[in-house]
Amino acid sequence: MSVSPGRKAFLAHLAVYLVVNAVLFAINATQTLESGETREWWAVWPLIGWGIGIAAHAFAEWAEARSAEGQLLADPDVRGVAVHLFVYLSVNAFLIVVNITTSPETLWSIWPLLGWGLGLAAHAWLVYRAVLRKTMEHYATEQRLLTEMQLEAQAAEIAAAIEKPEKKKPPVTRKRRKQATSKTTKKKAARRGTAAKRAPASRGKKKPPAKKR
Numbered sequence: 001m002s003v004s005p006g007r008k009a010f011l012a013h014l015a016v017y018l019v020v021n022a023v024l025f026a027i028n029a030t031q032t033l034e035s036g037e038t039r040e041w042w043a044v045w046p047l048i049g050w051g052i053g054i055a056a057h058a059f060a061e062w063a064e065a066r067s068a069e070g071q072l073l074a075d076p077d078v079r080g081v082a083v084h085l086f087v088y089l090s091v092n093a094f095l096i097v098v099n100i101t102t103s104p105e106t107l108w109s110i111w112p113l114l115g116w117g118l119g120l121a122a123h124a125w126l127v128y129r130a131v132l133r134k135t136m137e138h139y140a141t142e143q144r145l146l147t148e149m150q151l152e153a154q155a156a157e158i159a160a161a162i163e164k165p166e167k168k169k170p171p172v173t174r175k176r177r178k179q180a181t182s183k184t185t186k187k188k189a190a191r192r193g194t195a196a197k198r199a200p201a202s203r204g205k206k207k208p209p210a211k212k213r
Contacts, residue, residue: 006061006064007061010057010058010061013054013057014054017050017051017054020046020050021043021046021047021050024043024046024047025043025047027043028041028042028043048094049094052087052090052091052094055086055090056083056086056087056090059082059083059086060079060083063079063082063083064079067079075131075134077127077130077131078127078131080123080127081123081124081127084120084123085120085124088116088117088120091112091116092109092112092113092116095109095112095113096109096113
């Protein structure tokens with residue numbers, strides 16, 4: 001099974017992340033401490049910060065894989081908003097935790113939450129307008145094609161009705177000629193016989209005498 005270029009890039013990113021953070025933790029763990037000094041695990045901060053980037057990269061790969069199914073994530077602009085939202089939530093959650101654990105008396109984490117939130121809202125609104133415009137254009141194109149297909153079908157039906165060939169009369173053969181001639185002869189003979197019967201009857205009738213004035 002072949003691996004997509006995007007998946008290869010993610011695996012390379014993950015490998016670098018693991019190696020670099022392992023080195024940082026090794027340096028952090030092997031630092032010499034003075035007497036009475038406690039070790040500060042500063043390596044956890046790049047681990048978490050960079051881990052958010054790794055998670056965002058993984059989410060982007062997942063969204064692109066789902067785009068083949070014809071869902072809303074098929075649009076690259078929509079995927080961009082989804083990744084933006086994921087990063088926004090992850091980073092701000094991390095900042096809120098840092099704020100609460102280090103300086104709970106000052107809630108400074110609300111400012112990046114609000115400022116970045118405005119940027120995210122603007123990004124989502126612009127993408128929404130673009131997707132709505134694409135959807136309307138796609139719908140209008142489908143309706144136009146459907147109308148053209150219906151008109152073409154009606155035109156074909158009308159043309160077929162106009163060009164419908166008339167039924168051809170069967171060719172006149174000798175046999176049919178003889179049959180037609182014999183029928184004509186019989187009709188003429190029948191007419192003559194009827195006329196001959198009527199003639200004597202009309203002759204035998206006497207005209208009524210004319211009235212005297």
